[in-house]
Amino acid sequence: MDLPGERQCLPGPHPGPPAGRGQHLRTPRCRQGDCMNAHVPVNHQTAMDQLLSAMAAQGIEPGEPLKADGKLERFHVQGDRKGSLNGWACIHMDAQPAGQFGCKKRHGEHKFSWRAAGITKPMTPAERKAQQAEWDRKKAEKAEAERKRHADAAVRANDIWAEATPASDDHPYLKRKGVKAHGLRVGKWEFTNEETGDVFMLTDNALLVPIADKKRQVQSLQALFPGKILGKGEGARDKDFLKHGAKLGLFHAIGRPQPVDGRPVYVIVEGYATGASIHEATGHLVLVAFDTSNLLPVAEAIREAKPEAIIVLAADNDQWTTKPVANPGVHFATRAAAAVGGLLAIPPFAADAEGQPTDFNDLVEHAGRKAVTSVFDAVLAAGEVLRSELECVVEPDDGVVDDAPPFEGEQAIEPVGTVTELLTYDEIIEAIVAAPNEKAIRDLAETIKAQPLEVTELARVMDAYRNAFLMLTGTSLTKAEAKKALTTKHKAKRQAVSDLPEWLDGWVYLTKWECFYHVETGRAMSRAAFDAAHTRFVPPTEEGTQPAASNEALNFYMIETAERTMYLPSAGARFEFERLPIINSFSDTMLPPADDEISxxxxxxxxxxxxxxxxxxxxxxxxxxxxxxxxxxxxxxxxxxxxxxxxxxxxxxxxxxxxxxxxxxxxxxxxxxxxxxxxxxxxxxxxxxxxxxxxxxxxxxxxxxxxxxxxxxxxxxxxxxxxxxxxxxxxxxxxxxxxxxxxxxxxxxxxxxxxxxxxxxxxxxxxxxxxxxxxxxxxxxxxxxxxxxxxxxxxxxxxxxxxxxxxxxxxxxxxxxxxxxxxxxxIGASKSEEDDALRELVERGGIGFNSDVVFVPKLLEAYNALLPSHEAIKGQSLSNPLRKLGLVKWKRMRWNGESQNVWLRSPVGATELSVRAMLDKTRLGEALIEDDDTPF
CATH class of the missing domain: 3.40.50.300 (P-loop containing nucleotide triphosphate hydrolases)
Structure with a gap:
């Protein structure tokens, strides 16, 4: 099995910790491919020394002691600007010390995995289970503490908001940016000294931007100041957020959605001034996300609530910024647009533009509002939707080690190793938890690969395996690597799976049109397009071949199929028409909200x-x-x-x-x-x-x-x-x-x-x-x-x-x-004397014509006789008048010794025999007019 992080023996001693940081650890050389100290127990101080040594090797020296409590912690790196927290770590100091660390300033999003060199006595399954329970307890405590902090901050935010007054357009910040106040207020802003706890008034002229949820409930606040009054020197800034306030997935809305091609448009931006500039230039609804990290959560929230929406990510063009990634504004906006099938708008600035402008507010200043309008008109007209299949915009996960997965099953078992018999889901989880060493966890992958797990079970097994693999090897597996290691194409016929993987959520197959259809977004894809978009999510077979996503969807997961779609607001999501299954292309989510009371x-x-x-x-x-x-x-x-x-x-x-x-x-x-x-x-x-x-x-x-x-x-x-x-x-x-x-x-x-x-x-x-x-x-x-x-x-x-x-x-x-x-x-503008004469003639009827059937030569003969003062017309001139009377040209046929065109009121199911009978009756009708006593 090809898994990353195979143990390697280094040719020389490992680097020691920085001077003054604990006791120097002398690590023996490795020989014969085996580490001589492989069974030397290590205490936590020795493990900490090894961790600090590994950090120093990457140029990261923490400025304060690390907690190493299994939680993400951010710290000051020696040599960086005072007050900065560029370093991060998530370290478990348990029986198997391990974790990850990094520095955004020095290494961007890169993660360094670490594991203590010595191996302690393996934990028993009972000890592992107890450790899992402790992790779960701490995780719940952390979540509850964060929820309480957010709730308390929301109360403070609403108190501040209630005391503030509506902002006018002449606030210094707005005048400097050249934008208006859209739903803002002006109020007091306090600052708390974290070291002393002292609270002092920073300004009574803070421009307050509400940070709200989809129900427009204020959860936190951003303050915009008249100038850079917070901080000193290069670190001074003109904005601040309410301490402990929530932000993820929240936003400030400017305006209301405007339809383009019948679909509402949502524009998502980083900052208020950028959003106000775009709204004032285009009229479109703008959602201010406040920073790059919140672009994706806001975009996902909108896509979930409004699947039909056109979502435009308006990027900041940070072309002069190279860390943590090149042009972070475009990078993260592209990532968000790709994730939700959105559009991307980038303000065009030359690389040598004076003043290094970055956002759409700068574009207004440099080129006027029409320049902004032109960008958005072009983006919406082109409709170049970004899809999450674009590998170039995939961003690594945050530098945090996942918490251990829930322990399944009540009774611990002995390590399973490389068994070949079929195991239950609980037995697989227990085997993963009980794996004593690196060899056992690697060998266990082959056992898992042979198990016919359902999709939801496989997802949990993968999470448990990734966690155990990290703890035993010090190497972090990506989800893709774990999937490749733990899955294969089963040779036996597989059963339909009730729980679909994420990439198949919402997709059905329409048999009449031979395409895949997404029931929430209304997006249709041919099989070729579906394969191009989704095959990368399908694990390869044991032989190394790559199955097509469409085949997996239809033959393995056996996704829902229907004949086609139909728009029917009175029906449910699925219904039958002519005994065929139909997907309803209408849903209640397509209806807009209504005010409870009209303001x-x-x-x-x-x-x-x-x-x-x-x-x-x-x-x-x-x-x-x-x-x-x-x-x-x-x-x-x-x-x-x-x-x-x-x-x-x-x-x-x-x-x-x-x-x-x-x-x-x-x-x-x-x-x-x-x-x-x-x-x-x-x-x-x-x-x-x-x-x-x-x-x-x-x-x-x-x-x-x-x-x-x-x-x-x-x-x-x-x-x-x-x-x-x-x-x-x-x-x-x-x-x-x-x-x-x-x-x-x-x-x-x-x-x-x-x-x-x-x-x-x-x-x-x-x-x-x-x-x-x-x-x-x-x-x-x-x-x-x-x-x-x-x-x-x-x-x-x-x-x-x-x-x-x-x-x-x-x-x-x-x-x-x-x-x-x-x-x-x-009616008068669209009819003529000739039309009236023809209508009367057809309604009265004659040999070869009546209101249901017309044999053109006979009608033409009667028509020209009726209007002798007019120039005689030909057969083709009757086409439009006959259409106006609701008749349809059927075909040419022979009747009464002539071969000419026949027009019918209802041509459905007509045959020459039935039409000939209709024409023959017109002769009978003429005879009846001459002799009213003839029975019929």
Whole structure:
């Protein structure tokens, strides 16, 4: 077995400890590959001397005694700046002294493993179990102490926050940075001398930034000072954190999420000034994480809460900083972006830029806000998502030795060694705990490799093995090394595993589309893409070959499979359609939160929105009530059909498309999408699934195929099911839950007729922007700025307003579209005398044609006879009028001695025999007109 840290004999004596640090240890030379002092017991002082010697060899000399109590401790290294704590260690001084140490200043993230040279008398299983219990007790005490410190700090933070006053934009720190106060306060800030315990007032003009959780509860505070008043000399700084305050996974939020392609955007930054600069330039929500170590926890918290979100990590470009890693701002932001599938935004600065600028606040100072906007526009447009598969950004774990894993089983057993029989999970754990020496723990790996462990059991076994391996060898195994040592491809057929590894969490396989689908994020991957992303997590076989992740997922773990996905808000996460298993692409997490009560600011925003709707609808109370009913129905009954669609005709730039933003605020950006003229005219209609509402933008059905387009949209508006055709896929049927709203600038947008019941046509009351400005009574730029802010910053209030709206009895989602005068105008704009004549002719019927079937030569003959004063038309000229009447071109066939095209009302299932019978009946109909007494 290839495990790191095989014992090696050094050719000379080991280095002694630094002068003045304990008794010098004279270590004999090694010979014959065996250490002569291998069985010389060592006491703790001797072990400490060896540890200090090993540290000195790496240039690390602690400035104070080490505790070596098994916990992470940070210490001052001699020669470093006073007050700095660059060194760290985590040392167990028990029967097998061992641990790790390092120095961020000298060695960055590198860890040095250490183990005392002598080996004491092996602990019995009972002693190991007692030691485990002691570790568990200390771990629980440590966690409880930290929880209490955080809780006490939160109380202090809220007291300070309550006594503070709202900050103005003229605070010296804000003026220096050129940003505004977003949710900040000004108050007192005290400083405690750790050595004396004295407390003194540092300033009464501290700018307080709340450090809050997802519920906006303040847990701690950051203080920003007018100048560098804390500390002295080079170590002076202009900011401080509340002592013992929590920070991990907490943040300060600026603004509210803005949708891009229907998905909310979250920008995560290190510092307040950087975040304020980005928000003021782009309008996007910004979360201030306060430092690089908190970027990943905040990003993970957002991804968990908002799986559909676009997460942008806005890095500090620390290109002039090389330690602990090169460009730490970009390094840790990249790491966080890769972990959550986020985007990365980096402020562009030349390597020789004056003043060594680093962040987006500096970019505003150097190039203005437009430079920041350009960076984010480019990042969001490119959508270059970073994935955690990028090896270059994987960061080593913190320099801490893991606590020993829980001891499983009640009764200790003798060391197992290299047994080949099958063992229970408890027996494997006990064997690991009882391993007396390095050889035993290495040999035990072969035994574990032969065991058919489930995934959760294997994870615990790996943790226990890594801990024992460190204690017995002084070498730390990575998880990947432990997995390679302890697993292999079993030759026997393996069973389905109920508990999946982390890399498979949330993935199912869709058989119809032959792809993997993540149920939380909605991400789909082909088998090739899935293998590229996940195969590295799969252990190699005993023969050294690398199994594909897709094969492991389907054949070993036997992950859940389904036919495909479907958007159905009324159903659960899984359901059946046509007796096939379906994954619901809708989840409640896609819905935004709603205010419990509408605040004064929220009420003002709703008033602004209502006034805009009132203007769009021409001030007509009945239309205003019904349209607000329609909006509220989308919120209160998401996923239920309204069998007609509002069609709003206005002028360019009048704000009619903002209805989409109002709906996005109320039902969530992932539940609404848009479709344009190109998509409507396409043979593919993927836009018709996966959303509660689709806005048809700039709709105008013109040209030779305009009736084809209209006929394709009609069933999407009214029918309970709909056929979906996507490029590269076979067609399929869905439960049709999508509602539609259309906007246009043209009076002849759609070629509807008097029989139409699907379109609720509304014209805005102005014909030009100048007229609109006069009506509003102020500059349009100011008006729309206020309207945008009302929608953008008050989504929870908008949702609550529409949830509480009482839908009137006049609103009938299953009825016909409300009749308006504008509908008659649009009908008049889209029909002609010839169309009227043709419709009357077809409805009356004749030999070779009626409202269900048309044999073109016969209809053409009757049509030209009906309008002799008009120029005779040819067969192809009837195509558009026939489409307008809802007929579909079927095929060419021979009837009545001629071979010509036939058009049908319903071509589904039609055959030449059935169509010939329909045409023959048109002859009979003509005879019946001549003789009413003929029975039939």
């Amino acid at each position: 004064e600011a929220g009420a003002k925003a709703i008033e602004i929105i209502q006034n805009h709707l009132k203007m769009i609808l021409g001030g007509r109370e009945e239309q205003i009530q019904l349209f607000t009913d329609w909006l509220a129905f989308q919120v209160q009954h998401i996923g239920e059909k309204v069998r007609y669609a509002p069609l709003i005709k206005g002028i360019e730039g009048d704000g009619k498309t903002l209805i989409k933003d109002i709906l996005a605020a109320a039902i969530g950006g992932r539940n609404i999408r848009t479709a344009g003229p190109a998509e409507l005219a396409s043979q593919f209609n993927g836009y018709a699934e996966g959303a509660a509402v689709v806005m048809l933008e700039e709709i105008r059905m013109v040209g030779h195929n305009r009736h084809d387009v209209l006929n394709a949209v009609k069933p999407l508006i009214t029918n309970d099911t709909a056929p979906i055709v996507r490029k590269g896929r076979d067609g399929y049927e869905i439960i049709n839950v999508t509602n539609y709203i259309a906007v246009t600038n043209f009076a002849d947008a759609i070629p509807i007729n008097d029989n139409d019941r699907r379109w609720w046509v509304i014209f805005t009351p102005w014909s030009a922007k100048a007229e609109m400005a006069v009506r509003i009574g102020r500059p349009l730029a100011d008006y729309f700025c206020e309207l945008h802010d009302a929608i953008r910053n008050n989504a929870p209030a908008i949702r609550r307003w529409l949830l509480n709206w009482k839908i009137s009895d006049q609103f009938n989602p299953n009825g016909h579209a409300p009749h308006t005068e504008e509908r008659d105008i649009m």
